[in-house]
Amino acid sequence: MKIRAIAFNTFKEAIRDRILYLLLFFAAVCIIFSRILALLTVGDRAKIITDVGLASLSLFGVLMAILIGTGLVYKEIDKRTIYTLLSKPIQRYQFLLGKYLGLLLTLFVMLVLMALIFLVLLLLYNYPVGGSFFIAILFIFLELCLITAVAMLFSCFSTPILSTLFSLSFYLIGHISWGLETLLNKIPQGGVKTLARFLYVFLPDLENFNFKTEVVHHLPIPPKIILFSTLYGLFYTVFILALAIIVFRRRDFI
Amino acid sequence: MNTVLRIEDLHKSFKIGFIPKGKKILNGISLEVHGGEIFGYLGPNGAGKTSTLKCVLGLIFPDKGDIEIFGQSNLSVRAKEKIGFLPENPYFYDHLSATEFLSFYSDLTLVKKENKQAQIERLLQLVGLKQAAGLQLRKFSRGMLQRIGLAQALINDPSLVFLDEPLGGLDPLGRKEMRDVIVRLKEEGKTVFLSSHILQDIEMICDRVAILVEGQIINQGTLQDLISEKVTVTEITVSGIQIEDCEGLGEHYSAQGGRILLKVYEEEKIANVLQLVQDKKGEIHALIPRTETLEDIFMGAVKQR
Ligand SMILES: Nc1ncnc2c1ncn2[C@@H]1O[C@H](COP(=O)(O)OP(=O)(O)O)[C@@H](O)[C@H]1O
Ligand SMILES: [Mg+2]
Numbered sequence: 001m002k003i004r005a006i007a008f009n010t011f012k013e014a015i016r017d018r019i020l021y022l023l024l025f026f027a028a029v030c031i032i033f034s035r036i037l038a039l040l041t042v043g044d045r046a047k048i049i050t051d052v053g054l055a056s057l058s059l060f061g062v063l064m065a066i067l068i069g070t071g072l073v074y075k076e077i078d079k080r081t082i083y084t085l086l087s088k089p090i091q092r093y094q095f096l097l098g099k100y101l102g103l104l105l106t107l108f109v110m111l112v113l114m115a116l117i118f119l120v121l122l123l124l125y126n127y128p129v130g131g132s133f134f135i136a137i138l139f140i141f142l143e144l145c146l147i148t149a150v151a152m153l154f155s156c157f158s159t160p161i162l163s164t165l166f167s168l169s170f171y172l173i174g175h176i177s178w179g180l181e182t183l184l185n186k187i188p189q190g191g192v193k194t195l196a197r198f199l200y201v202f203l204p205d206l207e208n209f210n211f212k213t214e215v216v217h218h219l220p221i222p223p224k225i226i227l228f229s230t231l232y233g234l235f236y237t238v239f240i241l242a243l244a245i246i247v248f249r250r251r252d253f254i
Numbered sequence: 255m256n257t258v259l260r261i262e263d264l265h266k267s268f269k270i271g272f273i274p275k276g277k278k279i280l281n282g283i284s285l286e287v288h289g290g291e292i293f294g295y296l297g298p299n300g301a302g303k304t305s306t307l308k309c310v311l312g313l314i315f316p317d318k319g320d321i322e323i324f325g326q327s328n329l330s331v332r333a334k335e336k337i338g339f340l341p342e343n344p345y346f347y348d349h350l351s352a353t354e355f356l357s358f359y360s361d362l363t364l365v366k367k368e369n370k371q372a373q374i375e376r377l378l379q380l381v382g383l384k385q386a387a388g389l390q391l392r393k394f395s396r397g398m399l400q401r402i403g404l405a406q407a408l409i410n411d412p413s414l415v416f417l418d419e420p421l422g423g424l425d426p427l428g429r430k431e432m433r434d435v436i437v438r439l440k441e442e443g444k445t446v447f448l449s450s451h452i453l454q455d456i457e458m459i460c461d462r463v464a465i466l467v468e469g470q471i472i473n474q475g476t477l478q479d480l481i482s483e484k485v486t487v488t489e490i491t492v493s494g495i496q497i498e499d500c501e502g503l504g505e506h507y508s509a510q511g512g513r514i515l516l517k518v519y520e521e522e523k524i525a526n527v528l529q530l531v532q533d534k535k536g537e538i539h540a541l542i543p544r545t546e547t548l549e550d551i552f553m554g555a556v557k558q559r
Contacts, residue, residue: 005361009347016349083341084406087311087416088362089334252314254268254305 002090003098010102014068020110023060023067027114030056031121046127047216053118054212058140061111062171065144068106069151070163072099077253086253093245100152100241107144111137132221136211142233143209147171149240156247174206208232258414258445259287259310264319266305279305280316281469287414287447292440292459295449297466298556303449304342306466307418311339323414335364338407342418342449344399348392352383352402355391356409363410377405382431396423404435415439417448421455429455453549465555472555480551485543490516490527494536503527513539 014020034052038045073096076082086095115137122129150170154163180200187193208229214221264283267276280302287293295303308314310321312329323333346355356374365373378384381401386394394402400423407415420436421429437459439446450456457463457477464474473480493513500506503526504518518524524541531538 002362005358009350009358012354013347013349080341080345081347083308083311083313084339084344084346084359084403085362086313087334087337087339088359089331089364089410090362091331250315252268253308254314 003094003101006085006090006095006098007102007105010072010099011105014103014106015109017068019067020064020106023064024110024113027056027060028117030060031114031118035121035125049122049125049127050133050216051212053121054136054140054215057111057114057118057137058143058210060114061107061140061144062147064110065103065107065148066151066164066167066171069103069148070155070160070167072103072152073155073248074158074160074163082253092248096152096156096245096248097241100148103148103152104145107148108141111141111144128218130215130218132211132215132218135221135226136215139209139211139229139233142230143206146204146206146233146237146240149237149244153240153244153247156244156251170204171206174204175210177203177205178207204236205232256289257286258289258324259285259447260320260322261285261306261310262320264306264309264321265317266302266309266314267317279469280309283319283466283469283471285464285471285474287445288462289413289445290440290443291461292436292446292448294456294460294463295447295466296453296456296463296552297449297451298552299451301451301466302469303451303466304418307339307341307416307449310416311337335410336413338410338412338415340400340403340407340415340417340420342422343396344403346391346399346402346406348390351388351390352378352394352405353387355402356405359406359409365410373409373411377408380408380435381405397425397428400424400428400432404432408439412444414445414447417446419450420448421450421452433459453547453552457547465552467555473551481546484545485521486519486546487544488518488521488524489540489542489544490518490524491539491541492516492527492531492536493539495531495534499530499534500527503530 031053034049034056037052038048041048076085076099082095086092119129147167147170151163151167154166158166177200180196180203184193184196184200187196211221213219262284264280265278266280267278269275270277283302283306295306297303305314309316309319310323310328312334321328324336326333347358350358353374356377357370360370360373375384378387381404383398383401383405386398391399391402400420404417404420407417417436420432424432433455436446436448448456448460460477462474462476463480464471465480466472491509491513493511495514497506497508497514500514500516503523504516504520506517507515509515516527518527528538530536
């Protein structure tokens with residue numbers, strides 16, 4: 001109940017924030033822009049629209065998660081609203097989870113809005129929409145769950161600007177780390193290889209959540225991959241949240 | 255007498271600077287607050303009053319020491335259900351209206367759903383913000399924030415209320431109202447722990463006080479213990495007499511309009527002054543006996559350091 005009260009307050013605060021609508025506006029512009037881009041190119045227009053559209057959804061979702069997520073805890077400390085909040089009969093982990101779930105709710109609503117805009121555009125031009133479209137969007141949301149947890153973890157001990165840089169790096173590394181696998185096969189045995197393998201295991205691999213190719217080319221998504229990606233996302237997120245709770249547990253608010 | 259708050263040997267230092275250097279903030283604070291009293295935690299700016307409160311509320315963690323609220327650890331949810339806290343210069347979620355804000359905080363406590371609305375209205379009435387119930391907190395003045403801060407501290411009908419500089423940011427009328435509310439809380443049987451660096455206005459409502467200087471309590475007890483009721487000096491303003499006639503009666507200063515201010519330290523000499531004025535057909539404009547105030551003790555202690 002207490003977590004829910006904090007979550008709804010966070011949601012209320014976020015949807016009264018102008019930055020959200022600015023990002024939503026740009027997302028809409030990009031989605032519509034994909035149609036113009038498709039007109040200018042030769043080839044399969046449906047593919048280009050789907051590709052650019054899904055990429056916009058993902059990118060702007062991540063921007064919302066990071067820009068709001070990094071201020072989530074920091075703002076409460078900076079404005080000293082946390083003093084009275086934590087003096088109420090709640091535990092610190094309840095505060096963190098409430099903030100986290102509140103932002104997830106916000107992101108979910110925003111993602112649904114963006115998806116609707118996208119869907120209207122696709123239907124308007126009679127492009128086929130398959131089940132994999134919705135799966136792809138669900139996995140974009142799962143990626144947002146992880147990114148939000150990361151942004152919140154950084155915001156527990158660092159300023160919003162630094163946290164934003166850290167979180168963006170996490171996002172970028174997450175999308176290129178799969179390249180390490182190719183690299184792994186090319187380098188000879190030895191210390192470097194062990195290090196690369198170590199990195200590969202611990203670095204996030206956010207490409208697990210990327211089903212754009214399958215949607216664009218109407219490929220089937222094997223259930224095994226869906227299961228793996230879901231578990232990967234859930235475990236990674238829980239791990240990051242646990243870290244955030246540990247960092248936050250003994251923190252001084254001076 | 256039942257103890258509602260017990261602090262024992264509290265130590266805290268902050269690491270500050272690029273190369274962290276420990277700075278001692280609290281240096282072995284011990285105190286006990288009894289049920290139903292108004293306890294004044296007094297000391298100059300930077301003495302460590304706010305830091306002590308933050309330790310008690312679990313916002314910072316002491317290096318050493320024990321804190322118990324109603325016999326339970328200060329960090330337990332059970333203990334926090336019975337307390338309220340008004341921070342100094344409070345600031346709250348500015349996207350919420352006064353009612354929304356109190357409703358949110360009410361959801362974090364044990365207040366029952368069906369009592370919530372009535373409780374919020376009662377508190378808004380108590381702190382005089384009934385007219386501002388629907389106003390967003392971003393539009394609140396400093397004094398109004400102080401009032402809504404008091405309301406949120408009382409949302410769970412706490413038995414022990416912590417007020418950090420409760421009179422800060424209030425105009426004279428607001429200060430009087432805040433003092434009245436604090437006294438009313440005591441009448442309702444609540445215990446009040448208040449910190450302040452201004453003594454005037456506060457000292458008369460405190461049952462017991464502790465004086466904190468540089469992270470150490472240098473004096474604590476009832477006001478009667480700390481302050482002698484004895485008149486230390488009587489200030490008499492007279493006119494119509496020559497300043498030379500005042501020799502031997504006490505310190506004398508010429509004031510404007512031919513008046514003379516006399517500071518008489520010995521009680522028996524007051525009669526001599528009155529006699530003198532009568533003989534010379536002069537006039538008495540004021541006669542004020544001064545007793546020792548908390549301010550005097552406070553200043554004395556700070557100077558000794
Ligand atoms: N954020 C902080 N970082 C470093 N030192 C601080 C910080 N906040 C307070 N202090 C120091 O702690 C001491 C006590 O401060 P505080 O508890 O706020 O005193 P008071 O409330 O009695 O005015 C002061 O010397 C102050 O300089
Ligand atoms: Mg203070």
